[in-house]
Amino acid sequence: MSEWWTYTLSDLLMFSKTTYFRLFELQNLALWPLQVLALAVGIALFACLWHGGARAGRVVALVLALVWLHVAWAYFAQRYATINSGAPYFALGFAAQAVLLFWLASRKPAPRLTEPAGALGKLALCIALLALLVYPMLAPLDGRPWTQAELFGLVPDPTLAFTLAALLLWRAHWLLWIVPLLWCAISCATLVQLDAGQAWLLPLLALLAGGARWLAATRAHK
Amino acid sequence: MQAMSNQRRMLLRSLVAGASHAALGRALAAPPGSPGAMITRPIPSSGELLPVVGLGSWITFNVGDDPAARANCGAVVRAFFAGGGRLIDSSPMYGSAQAVIGHALAALGHPKALFSADKVWIGSGTRGPAQVATSRSLWGVPRFDLLQVHNLLAWEEHLPALQRLKASGALRYVGVTTSEGRRHDELVKIMASQALDFIQVSYNPRDREVEARILPLARERGIAVIVNRPFRQGALTAALARHPLPGWAAEIGCTSWPQVLLKFIASHPTVTCAIPATSKPAHALENMLAARGPLPDQTLRRRIVADVERIT
Numbered sequence: 001m002s003e004w005w006t007y008t009l010s011d012l013l014m015f016s017k018t019t020y021f022r023l024f025e026l027q028n029l030a031l032w033p034l035q036v037l038a039l040a041v042g043i044a045l046f047a048c049l050w051h052g053g054a055r056a057g058r059v060v061a062l063v064l065a066l067v068w069l070h071v072a073w074a075y076f077a078q079r080y081a082t083i084n085s086g087a088p089y090f091a092l093g094f095a096a097q098a099v100l101l102f103w104l105a106s107r108k109p110a111p112r113l114t115e116p117a118g119a120l121g122k123l124a125l126c127i128a129l130l131a132l133l134v135y136p137m138l139a140p141l142d143g144r145p146w147t148q149a150e151l152f153g154l155v156p157d158p159t160l161a162f163t164l165a166a167l168l169l170w171r172a173h174w175l176l177w178i179v180p181l182l183w184c185a186i187s188c189a190t191l192v193q194l195d196a197g198q199a200w201l202l203p204l205l206a207l208l209a210g211g212a213r214w215l216a217a218t219r220a221h222k
Numbered sequence: 223m224q225a226m227s228n229q230r231r232m233l234l235r236s237l238v239a240g241a242s243h244a245a246l247g248r249a250l251a252a253p254p255g256s257p258g259a260m261i262t263r264p265i266p267s268s269g270e271l272l273p274v275v276g277l278g279s280w281i282t283f284n285v286g287d288d289p290a291a292r293a294n295c296g297a298v299v300r301a302f303f304a305g306g307g308r309l310i311d312s313s314p315m316y317g318s319a320q321a322v323i324g325h326a327l328a329a330l331g332h333p334k335a336l337f338s339a340d341k342v343w344i345g346s347g348t349r350g351p352a353q354v355a356t357s358r359s360l361w362g363v364p365r366f367d368l369l370q371v372h373n374l375l376a377w378e379e380h381l382p383a384l385q386r387l388k389a390s391g392a393l394r395y396v397g398v399t400t401s402e403g404r405r406h407d408e409l410v411k412i413m414a415s416q417a418l419d420f421i422q423v424s425y426n427p428r429d430r431e432v433e434a435r436i437l438p439l440a441r442e443r444g445i446a447v448i449v450n451r452p453f454r455q456g457a458l459t460a461a462l463a464r465h466p467l468p469g470w471a472a473e474i475g476c477t478s479w480p481q482v483l484l485k486f487i488a489s490h491p492t493v494t495c496a497i498p499a500t501s502k503p504a505h506a507l508e509n510m511l512a513a514r515g516p517l518p519d520q521t522l523r524r525r526i527v528a529d530v531e532r533i534t
Contacts, residue, residue: 011401011402013281014280014281014284014315014316014317014319015281015284015285015317016281016282016284016501019284019285019288019291022285022288022291023286026288079286082286082287082317082318083284083285083286083318084317085317
């Protein structure tokens with residue numbers, strides 16, 4: 001397609017802000033009462049992050065792999081694909097990340113979560129809490145109905161935000177950062193085009209998590 | 223123009239129940255030839271008349287399988303036909319828009335007035351016919367009135383196939399499209415060398431590049447002109463909405479900025495049909511009202527351009 005260079009992102013975004021956020025409402029309606037389970041899983045994973053250690057690290061990797069698979073199928077392939085022809089590719093990306101997380105969970109020794117006593121741990125716990133509690137509040141804060149709340153485990157952005165916290169504590173291989181960072185860029189670009197107030201939240205979290213991880217790695221090498 | 227049917231009047235009355243649309247109801251009842259009658263333009267290659275305002279589906283009709291949003295789009299299409307509209311435009315590029323149009327048309331019992339305009343948008347010429355068949359199935363129409371090569375993509379391969387389709391009677395008109403000023407040099411070459419019934423370009427008081435070469439060439443070659451993005455994807459109307467309507471708007475029967483923009487476009491003698499997109503049934507009716515009543519003369523056209531440029 002030789003003319004692709006002539007398109008801007010706004011030309012390729014074929015849906016309105018109303019339609020985009022309505023997807024979350026449709027997703028919540030279709031999956032109810034899975035939200036209760038998703039919240040419970042989120043709290044359990046948060047407890048694992050808080051506890052730290054290798055066993056908790058393996059559990060988090062395994063559960064997050066399942067969650068990423070769920071988002072790939074239930075959100076991207078089943079929901080987002082109805083308005084965005086690129087959604088199947090996003091689903092593949094999320095499925096690939098799930099495979100990487102399964103791989104991480106299967107490793108010996110198990111992927112150890114850094115105990116969250118230090119600054120790195122506190123930052124990770126803050127990001128995880130934000131993913132679980134602040135993301136659902138974004139809809140009402142933006143004047144949209146509660147039914148459009150974005151929940152960990154059901155839609156991509158809070159799921160990714162929570163994963164950033166885990167990546168920060170795992171000292172994970174750089175391969176595990178690729179899909180999350182790519183989705184940060186895609187989500188931000190989409191939300192900027194839609195003129196959504198939350199557009200920069202996910203990139204900010206990624207910057208904090210990635211920056212903290214890089215600083216910690218640099219110090220460890222010295 | 224055909225006289226408005228009783229059914230259409232009933233639909234319209236239910237749609238324009240609000241007092242703010244009382245004037246619209248009166249205008250739509252205007253008999254052909256009267257000052258309030260629908261303004262139509264002939265397709266040069268056939269003489270068939272089309273109302274100067276149609277309906278676009280970019281973004282607004284890509285609502286997926288959301289039942290509430292689909293019902294709303296159905297109300298937009300119903301309002302469009304009630305207002306005397308005919309040409310609806312879509313593309314395989316527009317996500318679920320074709321399916322949503324098909325859903326709306328089926329709910330309305332496939333209105334006879336429909337002039338279906340779609341596009342072929344695929345890099346491979348050999349896959350064009352399959353895409354057209356899919357599009358036709360989504361619309362639920364036996365054949366398209368107009369098929370256009372979207373943004374000139376692989377036009378060398380698609381145009382001959384569309385011409386063959388037209389020759390076989392499975393298609394009535396053939397065209398090509400561009401938007402936002404893309405590839406105008408290539409468009410001019412195609413217009414000069416190919417047998418086209420339609421072109422589609424972007425045109426509004428802020429985007430007037432087509433006035434220099436493309437519209438004169440369309441006139442010379444006898445090509446109908448569809449105008450997309452009359453509101454710059456809503457950015458123009460959003461910027462204008464913050465300012466009161468100038469006094470001259472009343473001279474051409476306009477009660478809103480979108481109507482001013484549409485009347486400006488429709489007043490260019492070479493333009494056949496502008497295709498604003500909307501997700502609001504009331505706006506669809508307002509847009510159709512711009513296809514009635516007086517159009518701006520050259521002096522007022524210049525003033526519209528000056529005022530819109532000053533404000534935005």
